[in-house]
Amino acid sequence: MPPIENDAGREQIRSKIEELIDSHQVLVFSKSFCPYCVKVKELFKELNVKCNAVELDLMEDGTNYQDLLHEMTGQKTVPNVFISKKHIGGCDNTMKAHKDGDLQKLLGEGSKAYDYDLIVIGGGSGGLACSKEAAALGKKVMVLDYVVPTPKGTTWGLGGTCVNVGCIPKKLMHQTALLGTAMEDARKFGWEFSDQVTHNWETMRTAVNNYIGSLNWGYRVSLRDKNVNYVNAYAEFVEPHKIKATNKRGKEMFYTAAKFVLATGERPRYLGIPGDKEYCITSDDLFSLPYCPGKTLVVGASYVALECGGFLAGLGLDVTVMVRSILLRGFDQDMANRAGDCMETHGVKFLRKFVPTKVGALTAKSTESDEIFEGEYNTVLIAVGRDACTGKIGLDKAGVKVNAKNGKIPVNDEEQTSVPHIYAIGDILEGKWELTPVAIQAGKLLARRLFAGASLKCDYVNVPTTVFTPMEYGSCGYPEEKAVEIYGQQNLEIYHSLFWPLEFTVAGRDNNRCYAKIICNKLDNERVIGFHYLGPNAGEVTQGFGAAMKCGITKDQLDNTIGIHPTCAEIFTAMEVTKSSGGDITQSGC
Template identity: 80%
Template sequence: MPPIENDSGKTELKSRIQQLIDSNQVMLFSKSYCPYCLKVKDLFKDLDVKCNVVELDLVEDGTNYQELLVEMTGQRTVPNVFINKTHVGGWDKTSQAHKDGMLKQLLSGDGETYDFDLIVIGGGSGGLACSKEAATLGKKVMVLDYVVPTPKGTTWGLGGTCVNVGCIPKKLMHQTALLGLAMQDSRKYGWEFDETVKHNWETMKTAIRNYIGSLNWGYRVALRDKHVNYVNAYAEFVEPHKLKAISKRGKETMYTAAKFVLATGERPRYLGIPGDKEYCITSDDLFSLPYCPGKTLVIGASYVALECGGFLAGLGLDVTVMVRSILLRGFDQEMANRAGDHMEEHGVKFLRKYVPVKVEELEAGAPGRLKVTAKSTESDEVIEGEYNTVLIAVGRDACTDKIGLDIAGVKVNPKNGKVPVNDEEQTNVPHIYAIGDILEGKWELTPVAIQAGKLLARRLYAGASLKCDYINVPTTVFVPLEYSCCGLSEEKALEMYGAENLEIYHSLFWPLEFTVADRDNNKCYCKVICNKLDNDRVIGLHYLGPNAGEVMQGYGVAIKCGVTKEQLDNTIGIHPTCAELFTTLDVTKSSGGEIAQAGC
């Protein structure tokens, strides 16, 4: 039958389809030759359930049926299953519903007994993205979010780590430090000012917290506008489809849902030594600290440690970083060490190969005075030091141990609390999914969580199939001399392909804006790692210099598109910029050639 040519014919057929759905316990739109349709029919036969079937390839207007079903459900494929007026989906969704008990509920007519179609546990970037997308697709959605106060009593509003105690305040404090450096440079450019320039911590902290408060409010408004039910309460599973929400005052309320998404994120790890929780702070506390931290010891070598240590030093504070082993574990080590060397040249002190064993309070105050005892990792040497503030940044732990996942049957890695999932973010319990920082072996980055959350909602409720791509994700570490990368580190590339199959192009450089200020001559560095076995395709790209995130974002697109070294060479750069270096690299590591730049 040709496509429906008028609205009345379309309305009539749509009404006929709806009548079939409404009047049959199980309504199956199928094609007689489709193997997945046969699987669905066999499933209902095994369950001794009668289903009404329309074979779209055998009825005269089957094409029109299918087009209208796409409009009604968002699903283009067959089988297309409805049970007691509820759209279930295709074979994958139907078999999944059978495994998790949902099919039995629907067949018994109890499909509407759940309070919500979806409950998202966690109000961070990923959880908010997933919940809003699901609500947009017509589902009844709840978000449960509760911030457990830090040992220092710090807490915050809706939006998760990134907005409140991560990316946003970190970048703004990094910008504060860059502005201080810009003022120093400005004298060389002719700016004259006589008054003493000093930084006011309270002014900066208040301005940043006010901005974050506006973001918190914006997220609440967005959830309300999308008709997402938001509850500020701690969630804990009591059954596979039921959880209790515990409010700040201890009131417990039960909620049920057909599906759940875990988006609980991570919190900073403590050291487990005397005095750590009593006297130390973490990044959860730093960004709203009511006083200037003064002389600060940063314990750790993670990106959080180096970023915080970097901007505190940029504010003029006395900063020491205590490092157990290497800097920026998991990142390219040449880039990490160059970033660390730059920090050291600009006044950050490093205590390498030491671990703290005890923190004691010498004097209370805001800030007070603390004594830190540390032990060498290579000998029995013990050292002591006095600081105003001790910031712990030794990693983060997944917030999965106290939400009843064992009761729900969800498996977690017992070592780190991370949740293993398949390539569709599905846990071992079919109706429970997980996204964001708690995933085993995935990136701990805000944009990744947002992308995963949106795509998950579309797969669950719009018949979509696109999955989150966790490969070649660009990222930036906002140390004083910023480091960005996309693709493999040099260590990983060597491990995967061997030195004989790689060509690595590299260069030092001196940004034009640094030249008049006469600083950091040839301290910036970039390199491109190419796979000789695949037409010199770029498999790793690394940059250490100003505006690193802005530089890497575009090259991240290029790498996703499979850029080769020849294509980089054939791209005309924008002059005079740092980003153009990637279009002119011609010295390889293997050649041993000179890489210092004399000028533009």
């Protein structure tokens, strides 16, 4: 295309450009083949905002338009975006304005204003953390939370799985079992009591649920104090920026938001066999069960299965755990099997390589032969995994991509879904830890990135966690299998040791059953990439070492750390035997 030959031609094009800018709220000078232009035009389509595109490559004098736009704006490339007569810039600037919330302000009255800056769907730990952080940053925030009753009719208040049917009641009931063991130990330490010691399920259940009720109320007060609008209703997308909220009476309300955070969590999976929902309970029911479960079969080998089976046995109940394949899938298998062995020592029976086929009169079949197992139990507790609560919230209407096999949502490293203004955190993320503190951390950091210009992202690798089995198992970093897969066996040095906690010695139990292991990367100064501990107070021990791993601790630094004597954790400052050496790891004294 020939260049503009005179001033009159130049002014004529300038006038046309200015007229276009003045007469359209959103104007994009574009090229039809440009992927960045397509991205910007798709954004406005998603926002339901009319976008007027001038395709310069389809115009006879498009090159002259682009040259003059360069003079007028200082921008040589396309897309060249104007909103309400203001020059925004190219693709990156437009996307940033959208992410920062500035785009909606620029659109002003010409487009539909949203009811909220942020709507969080899900009132669990992650959703609450994100919503409160966003509100503290001055944003208008709504939280929607609704608990669909279990097949047994169990429901609960604000706070999600952790507070109501997870970490909190689980740890309190685990503590109940530990107290029972402590009473057994007490006689060896000189305590004398002749009356028979029994446990009252109703007293424990009432105390635990009263505490949970106080937490539910505290969360509601906290949201109110932070100016977060909490609505007890089931949320479902009807448009990319619009949700329908249905309360327990069936009343429907509609709300819009510039951004959304999905934090819907998971619920226990059922077996899909005759009688499972009629006769079985899950962890959603167990902690508020109005009667003692009695002789119990736990189906599954997840951490939920082993924790629940462990504390029920610790209360003196007859407990059997039915395992299809391996214990604690995804965890270090050496540690998982040691934790299982300790459970058997403490009275839990295992029925391995079996799966139930019918419940009522319980029937199960072997996974390796034609053998059939039949048994009678007062309670059957299913703990075979959890399903993401994403299938009935209208994600298809919002355009959010979901893994059809497991309902999990793929996100990028900023928790952003396939739809730019919709984010997800917590247990529903694909390939991420299903842990409360991870969801809380991710929620807070996400709110700060969205509304405070922060850049810090959640670390999903160095995550300390603990399984509260009768002998607790704490870990941080990689399981041994994963470390070998990533770094190669030849590049690892694994140090390990058995130990006998001093408090167990007088009681005469669990001699050399506790175990410690660290996995070190020989290619990086023997940096610790995996930490594993089986012993008492595993959560308290692992928390500190989790901080050390975030700081990049090495084996040499552990060796040069003075231990606290006599403790269990000091074992990590004095580990000399490597797995590869095959040396003796039993401990004989202090």
